[in-house]
Amino acid sequence: MLLDVKGVTRMFGPKAAVDNVSFTVAKSGFIGVIGRSGAGKSTFLRMMNRLTDATSGTIHFDGRDILSLTGRHMRDWQSQCAMIFQQFNLVPRMDVVSNVVHGTLAHRSTLSTMFGFWPDDDILKALAILDRLGIAEQASKRAEALSGGQQQRVAIARALMQDPKVILADEPIASLDPMNAQVVMDTLRRIHDEDNRMVIANLHTLDTARRYCDRVIGMRDGRIVFDGTPDQLTTGVARDIYGADASFSEYATSTSIDALGTKRDDAYAREMLA
Ligand SMILES: Nc1ncnc2c1ncn2[C@@H]1O[C@H](COP(=O)(O)OP(=O)(O)OP(=O)(O)O)[C@@H](O)[C@H]1O
Secondary structure, eight states: OOEEEEEEEEEETTEEEEEEEEEEESSOOEEEEEOSTTSSHHHHHHHHTTSSOOSEEEEEETTEEGGGOOHHHHHHHHHHEEEEETTOOOOTTSBHHHHHHGGGGGGSOHHHHHTTOOOHHHHHHHHHHHHHTTOGGGTTSBGGGSOHHHHHHHHHHHHHHTOOSEEEEESTTTTSOHHHHHHHHHHHHHHHHHHOOEEEEEOSOHHHHHHHOSEEEEEETTEEEEEEOGGGOOHHHHHHHTTOOTTOOGGGGOOSOGGGSOOOOSHHHHHHHO
16 A cells, blocks of 8 residues: 555644544555645645644555654655645745755755755756756746746746655645646646656645546545545535535636646546555
């Protein structure tokens, strides 16, 4: 089993933000987590990355007990498990290449980091990744000069500098217009397809989850209420996940990415779930 999540709970005071969550993933896939605001999606990702401690439960990745790692072992895991955020989290006034090289910070001395001395090899690697993501020509610009979609691709490039096994994306397209959202989702999907890195993305829109994911997990009030393939994600199921009544409209949870292209094949999804 590649990923084995058992009974993971996170309490904030008396409230369970994540409540006894369990699921397994047999092989690397592109997994979407959906649910209304406050369902526990971010808290779960943050526990996987060890930004937040779990109250109870276990997470094993490739046999390793993630929640009990400490010190250097925890930092090693964090670099193998890169996070991407809605707000990109770049240094706005710093140029794009430096932002990307920042992805190797965990391995750098404080002095070289403070003075921005990046080894040539790191710069070349950063440029190659930017080129792969189609934004090499932006390398010398300040991050703040780029469009939102370009900035998110820089954030993805920074994540790739760590050569992660897993990419955790917390609402990666929530701040983007449909065109940029599509470019960013296409990029994440391509990274999964070409490198076989696992992607777990919190998504707030159904059309994106259906189109890009092999498997979709629906959360409601901290619990998993759906776990299946995109084609099993019917309007009725979605209504249950979002805790909505019969007046629920899918339109309310759409980025309209689907209008820009065609839907994915679900064969891989079924294989992964088997
Ligand atoms: N640091 C915290 N202190 C107290 N409560 C928190 C904290 N972080 C999250 N919560 C609560 O835990 C619950 C789950 O929040 P979480 O951010 O994981 O949900 P989400 O599904 O990611 O929603 P959103 O998309 O709005 O971020 C919410 O009720 C939230 O208020």
